[in-house]
Amino acid sequence: MTELRGFYTLWLREVKRYLRDRVRIVSSFVTPLLWLVIFGTGVRLSLPYPGLNYQQYIFPGIIGQTLLFTSMFMGISVLWDREFGFMKEILVAPISRTWVFLGKMIGDSTDAVIQGIIVFVLGLLLGIKLNIFTFLELLPIMLLVTFGLVSIGLTLASFMGSLEGFGTIQSFINLPLFFLSGALFPLRGASIPNWLQIASRLNPLTYAVDALRNVILGGAWTPFQIQPLWMDLGIVGLFDLIMIIIGTWAFTRMK
Amino acid sequence: MTHIIETHQLTKAYNSLKAVDKLDITVESGEIFGLLGPNGAGKTTTISMLCTILKPTSGTATVNGFDIVKEAMQVRKSIGIVFQDPSVDDRMTGRENLLMHANLYGVPTSEQNNRINNVLKLVELEERADDLTRTYSGGMRRRLELARGLIHYPKVLFLDEPTIGLDPQTRDHVWKYVRELKEAHDITVVLTTHYMDEADRLSDRIAIMDYGKIIALDTSSKLKETLEGDVITVKADNLEALLSVITEKMGLQKAHMVDDALEITVQNGKSLLPRIVDMATQNKIYVESIRLREPNLEDVFLHYTGRTIRPDTTKELHGLAEARRRAAAR
Structure with a gap:
């Protein structure tokens, strides 16, 4: 009971x-808007997916990207807490590190999902066809996607001594995951080199993006999906589980 | 249980350096126990082990009857800590910080509001309770941390350098609160400090620590009694002559030259002052100034270590600069 209230x-x-950080919320509109408006309308990629325009295609990808970047960035909260001393208050509290990790991780995931919702609303404003059911279905899926990603960010941050170091490592992970996820362009088909296809298949974000497309594009995406939604979610869930175990371990050894 | 804290050969070593070296201390229930020593003496390391933040290299200790390694969770529930560096969440209000603490320590929900209001009153932060703590002064944050350390009714409150970097007036305040807390909540307080006056005015017993070891442990007055007595410092036009007068004619053997003055250690300083001046005049020595100093902890420290405990001002200034840098970074 105590542990749950601590959590x-x-x-x-x-x-x-997060909600008190107005600057962060306002700036969270900007990046996805640039991608959707400038990239999404400027790039005229000929998609191998009849019936879908490019903006529709990348919209779930941009949600995925937002979840990825935001989630990974959340690790910074560990570094801030250490810098400003609050981490000590948490670390000496009579609550197990598992719950400390879960509280922080799910809190950060919630923040990342709020960012995802903001992008979803932007999509509505840009005229992408969406409805309330899609939204309700999307919420738990976005949350599931962020668990593993936030766990990576928190784990990395728990090992890092400085903000600068964390920033560098983070971009080393963010960009490959992003580019190899199929968020911006298809990474399947005869024209794509084999190694690239394999790399993409090993990327957990590939399945997250596929899951988002399955939900957001619905029937229009079904013929082109990598695999059915439940399989996507299975892989993402497995990835979450592994990252949560690693993250909990990382927090247990934190001093 | 009378011994709220016991340590047995408690040791923390970093490679070859022993930060804390085979410490054996007992803290009585209900006392204010001061750990006094220069920076780097091992005070914070000792407290960190007792608070289960650091694991000892060897030796054991119990806090409130619980082993600091095997029963760390029980120890954590028994203690409150005010860290040397600030540790409040500056994006939260004072009240929110207290509420988070109450939840982390499992204070029953029904009692939370009551306890929070009580501690806020105690440290006189009621009016600012709903402001973000980033708008607080250093002293207010420190008071909030004191209040926070009490919400879960700890048996022992650890204060690590509670007044470092605070102005004299705020230090007085903090001392007052600490004494009030101790009285009102019947708790044991363990504090570390490198300020002599702080240890002297707050502590029931003082352990003087240096190079990881306790070199003296007693009440402040007993510690001072171990010194020979008062110190008289005389400046005169002919110090050599005065020295021989004092040692030979007055029979005061504990006299020696220090720079441009003569220091005499005596038992009854007050009554000796006029006699020294008289003797000097009789022997045609002109006394320029004479000063009597009753022993303080500084002398005690000097006595045991042969060094002064000079507070490391550079570190403190560095700490302040650090705080400003952080504030600017926000």
Whole structure:
């Protein structure tokens, strides 16, 4: 019971801190908007997917990208907490590190999903066809996608001594994951070199993006999907589980 | 249980350096126990082990009857900590910080509001309770941390350099709170400090620590009694002559030259002052100034270590610069 309330309080803290950071929320509109408006309308990629225009194609990808970048960035909260001393308050509390990790991780995931919702709303404004059911179905899926990604960010940050170091490592991971996910362009078919296809297949974000397309594009995507939604979610869930175990371990050894 | 804290050969070593070296101390329930020593003496390392932040290299300790390694969770529930560096969440209000703490320590929901209001009143932060703590002064944050350390009714409150970097007025305040807390909540307080006056005014017993070891442990007055007595410092036009007068005619053997003055250690300084001046005049020595100093902890420290405990001002200044840099970075 104590552990659960500790978990809740740490979760609430992450969400409150995020919602109070106006600059971060406002700036979270900008990047996806640039991608959707400039990239999405400027690039005239001939897609091998009849019936879909490029903006429709990359919209789920941009949601995926937002979830990825935001989630990974959340690791910075560990570094801030250490820098400003609050980490000590958490680390000496009579609550197990598993719950500390879960509180922070799910709190940060919640923040990342809020960013995802913002992109979803942008999509509505840009005239992408969406409805409330899609939205309701999307929420738990976005949350599932962020768990593993936030866990990577938190794990990395728990090992890093400095903000600068974290920033560097982060971009080393973010960009390959992003480019290899099929968020911006298809990575399947005869014209794509084999090694690239394999790399893409090994990328957990590939399945996250496929899951988002399955939900957002619905029937229009079904003929081109990598695999059915439940299989996507299975892989993403497995990835989450592994990353959560690693993250919990990383927090247990943190001093 | 009378011994709220016991340590047995408690040691923390970093490679060959022993930060804490076979420490054996017992802290009585209900006392204010001061750990006094220069920076780097091992005070914070000792506290960190007792707070289960650091694991000892060897030796054991119990806090509130719980082993600091095997029963770390029980120890954590028994203690409150005010760290040397700030540790409040500056994006949260004072009240929110207290509420988070109450939840982390499992304070029953029904009691939370009551306890939070009580501690806020105690440290006089009621009016600012709903402001973000980033708008607080250093002293206010420190007070909030004191309040926070009490919400879960700890048996022992650890204060690591509680007044470092605070102005004299705020230090007085913090001392007052610490004494009030101890009285009101019947808790044991363990504090580390490198300020002599802080240890002297707050502590029931003081352990003087140097190079990871306790070199003296007693009440402040007993520690001072171990010194020979008062110190009289005389400046005169002919110090050599005065020295021989004092040692030979007055029979005061503990006299020696220090720079341009003569220092005499005596038992009854007050009554000796006029006699020294008289003797000097009789022997045609002109006394320029004479000063009596009753022993303080500084002398005690000097006595045991042969060094002064000079507070490391550079570190403190560095700490302040660090705080400003962080503030600017926000």
